[in-house]
Amino acid sequence: MKTGEPAVEMRSISKGFNGVNVLNDVDFEVRAGEVHALAGGNGAGKSTLMKILQGVYQTDSGSILVGGKPVEINSIQDAKAAGIGMVFQEFSLVPSLTVAQNIFLGAEPQGRGGLIDDREAVRRASEVFKEMEVEVDPRTQVSKLGTAYWQLTEIAKALAQNARVLIMDEPTASLARHETEALFDLVARLKKRGISIIYISHRMDEVYRIADRITILRDGRRLLTEPLSNVTPEQIVEGIVGKKIEGQLTYQQREHDPASASPVLEARNLTCGKRVRDVSFTLHAGEILGLAGLMGSGRTELARVLFGIDSLESGEILIRGKKAVITSPRRAIAAGLALIPEDRRDQGLVLDHSVRDNLLLPLLDNIKRGPLLDAGAGRTLSGSLIKRFAVKVAHPNKPVRLLSGGNQQKVVLAKWLGTEPDVLILDEPTAGVDIGTKSEILDMIRELANAGKAVIVISSEYPELLAVSDRVLVLRDGSITRELKRSEIADEESLQLAVQGV
Numbered sequence: 001m002k003t004g005e006p007a008v009e010m011r012s013i014s015k016g017f018n019g020v021n022v023l024n025d026v027d028f029e030v031r032a033g034e035v036h037a038l039a040g041g042n043g044a045g046k047s048t049l050m051k052i053l054q055g056v057y058q059t060d061s062g063s064i065l066v067g068g069k070p071v072e073i074n075s076i077q078d079a080k081a082a083g084i085g086m087v088f089q090e091f092s093l094v095p096s097l098t099v100a101q102n103i104f105l106g107a108e109p110q111g112r113g114g115l116i117d118d119r120e121a122v123r124r125a126s127e128v129f130k131e132m133e134v135e136v137d138p139r140t141q142v143s144k145l146g147t148a149y150w151q152l153t154e155i156a157k158a159l160a161q162n163a164r165v166l167i168m169d170e171p172t173a174s175l176a177r178h179e180t181e182a183l184f185d186l187v188a189r190l191k192k193r194g195i196s197i198i199y200i201s202h203r204m205d206e207v208y209r210i211a212d213r214i215t216i217l218r219d220g221r222r223l224l225t226e227p228l229s230n231v232t233p234e235q236i237v238e239g240i241v242g243k244k245i246e247g248q249l250t251y252q253q254r255e256h257d258p259a260s261a262s263p264v265l266e267a268r269n270l271t272c273g274k275r276v277r278d279v280s281f282t283l284h285a286g287e288i289l290g291l292a293g294l295m296g297s298g299r300t301e302l303a304r305v306l307f308g309i310d311s312l313e314s315g316e317i318l319i320r321g322k323k324a325v326i327t328s329p330r331r332a333i334a335a336g337l338a339l340i341p342e343d344r345r346d347q348g349l350v351l352d353h354s355v356r357d358n359l360l361l362p363l364l365d366n367i368k369r370g371p372l373l374d375a376g377a378g379r380t381l382s383g384s385l386i387k388r389f390a391v392k393v394a395h396p397n398k399p400v401r402l403l404s405g406g407n408q409q410k411v412v413l414a415k416w417l418g419t420e421p422d423v424l425i426l427d428e429p430t431a432g433v434d435i436g437t438k439s440e441i442l443d444m445i446r447e448l449a450n451a452g453k454a455v456i457v458i459s460s461e462y463p464e465l466l467a468v469s470d471r472v473l474v475l476r477d478g479s480i481t482r483e484l485k486r487s488e489i490a491d492e493e494s495l496q497l498a499v500q501g502v
Contacts (some may be wrong), residue, residue: 002233003033003444006068007196008053008084013062017402022048025062025438030165033108035187037228039238040433042215042406043054043392046200049217050167053198054086055079066165086167093150093157094141100125103157110253110394128156134182135460136441140164146296148179155186155225162490165196169490172206172431175177184210202434204233216240220395241436253451261285263321264454265337265423270315275301276477280317283423283454290469292459298478299458300342301403303425308332317430320423333362336422340412340429348412351401355393356382358400359415366418381418389414390440406437413444424448425456430464442468462492 008030015023022043030036051057053064055075064071066082073079079086081488093102098123100455102468109124111117125138135151136145142153151171164191172180187210199211208228209213214241216223223239224231225245250274261284270279283289291299304310306317308326317324324335341347349358360367361380364490367377382396391410393403400411409429419425426445430438449455457487459465465472473484482498487493 002195003031005032006030007032007034007066007430009065009068010049010053010449011063012109013049013052013064015045015052015057016060018394023052025246026217026220026222028215028222029225030163030198032196033191033194034192034213035191035199037199037201037211037214038217039200039202039207039214039236039240039434040223040435041221041242042404043221044217044240044404044434046217047169047404050086050169050200053084054080054167054323057470080163082320083162083164084167085159085161085163087151087154087169087171089353093153095143096293098138099136099140099145099149099153099156100213102153103128103138103401107155107161111277124160125156126164128160132156132186146179147183148175151179151183152186154181159195162196165198166190167200169200170202172201172203173337175287176344178340179288182208194400201434203218204236204435204437207236209234218242237435240434255456261287264319265306266318266321268316268318269334270302270305270317271313272301272305272310273313273478275478276310279475279478279480279481281473281480283456285454286449287382287424288455288457288468289466290472291456291475292462292465292472292495293475294499297475299475300427301478302475303339303427303456303458306332306425307337309339311316332403333419333421338416338419338421338424340416340424342427342431344380344409344412348494349408352399355386355400355403355411356395356396358411359385359396359418362415365419385418389417389444406433409433409437409441414442417448421453422455423454425458427458428460429463430459438464462495466492466495472498476501 004054005197006029011027013023013026025217026045026049028049038046048057053073055078058074064073070408073082081425093293094105122138131137134438136149136152142150173181175183190197201207213225213227213230214231215225215258215264216236246473263282264285265278265283267281270332271277279302295301300311307311308328308331311327317326319335345351356378360378363381364373367374367381374483384395386396389410389412392407395441400408424459430441443457447459457468459464469486471486472489472495473480484498
């Protein structure tokens with residue numbers, strides 16, 4: 001295919017589940033050597049459209065053309081044969097295998113006697129990385145690599161299967177800033193080779209930097225397809241959400257001084273391994289404390305210690321002035337803490353269980369009637385949480401894995417806020433959700449603090465961190481290196497410099 005010619009065309013695609021239309025007569029096209037952004041709110045149909053292209057779902061009606069020729073994509077194998085690869089947001093790698101073994105998993109090179117030829121796999125993987133112009137040792141076990149290398153391995157896996165079209169789903173969600181820059185450089189090199197990239201992201205700055213065109217879906221229909229030069233960020237956001245969101249791109253500073261409020265949580269000299277070292281801070285009622293730092297700085301590890309997932313080696317935690325022995329999540333919950341984990345799919349949800357069951361998991365004591373659970377009370381409680389947090393779900397009995405990323409995140413938030421915690425710890429609460437849901441979550445965080453809750457927010461999104469935080473702690477190598485009042489941080493660049501140690 002020549003650059004500029006259609007690489008993939010999806011024509012009049014429709015898809016429904018259980019009588020509910022998810023996609024309605026959607027057209028989508030990506031050209032050879034193009035980065036085409038795909039945007040839309042939670043439940044807009046982005047994931048369903050891409051799963052059809054990937055062979056996970058089959059379309060109810062419509063057609064798919066690859067290189068101008070009609071194709072039937074009824075399985076992932078059909079998609080691979082058509083040259084279509086997917087780079088997943090929630091990585092699909094096997095940590096215990098090497099990079100080369102992951103790249104050729106299911107398509108291993110074979111030597112004499114039909115035995116797997118690991119040496120040939122290493123050689124071929126090295127060639128793929130050379131073409132990508134990146135340095136990765138194919139013999140390294142994936143579990144020993146950082147997140148950026150997982151991402152590169154995912155891309156190499158797709159390219160090794162001769163993918164000419166790459167679907168990238170929130171590829172920078174788990175990357176540090178310098179790793180994101182390296183990914184963008186790689187995407188530019190892939191474009192020059194004529195490879196097409198469908199780029200799913202909620203980050204407008206990335207979309208404008210990397211994409212040539214954008215398609216917006218809303219309520220299962222294509223709203224527009226335009227070159228990025230023809231639309232403004234405000235128009236894109238309004239198209240995604242269906243309304244204007246004031247201040248959605250430059251979040252306003254929160255006006256709050258918690259100094260006069262009483263301490264709710266005190267951490268004194270907390271130490272746990274190399275990632276939490278002699279950490280001390282105080283969190284007040286009605287205060288939002290931001291934690292900033294590069295990946296590996298100890299932010300998530302600190303949250304795990306506070307919630308009793310990892311055991312303290314030394315130090316102590318005080319809740320409202322009294323020492324709390326938090327040796328497990330159960331004890332943390334009893335002490336009035338709740339944690340929204342970084343990875344909602346692996347750590348926050350039981351994907352094959354229903355939305356209702358997920359909502360009720362930490363709330364079972366609330367619906368007990370003697371030794372049994374009251375099903376009616378469970379339906380009432382889960383229904384009230386679904387309504388309170390505006391979770392879009394066809395039926396509460398449907399598996400939570402069927403929800404969009406933003407609605408899954410709302411379920412995680414709802415179930416823990418249902419415990420009425422005094423201290424709420426949120427680790428990357430807006431990762432992978434659309435800008436409308438981001439705005440809802442940020443408003444929710446402010447409302448919780450205004451109601452007297454003590455909140456800790458961990459985020460790699462500096463504008464969002466600055467929008468809600470009263471103070472920001474900067475972590476590096478497991479220790480707090482700086483404590484900044486919000487008024488002391490002029491802008492996002494100033495926080496970035498503080499994180500970098502400048």
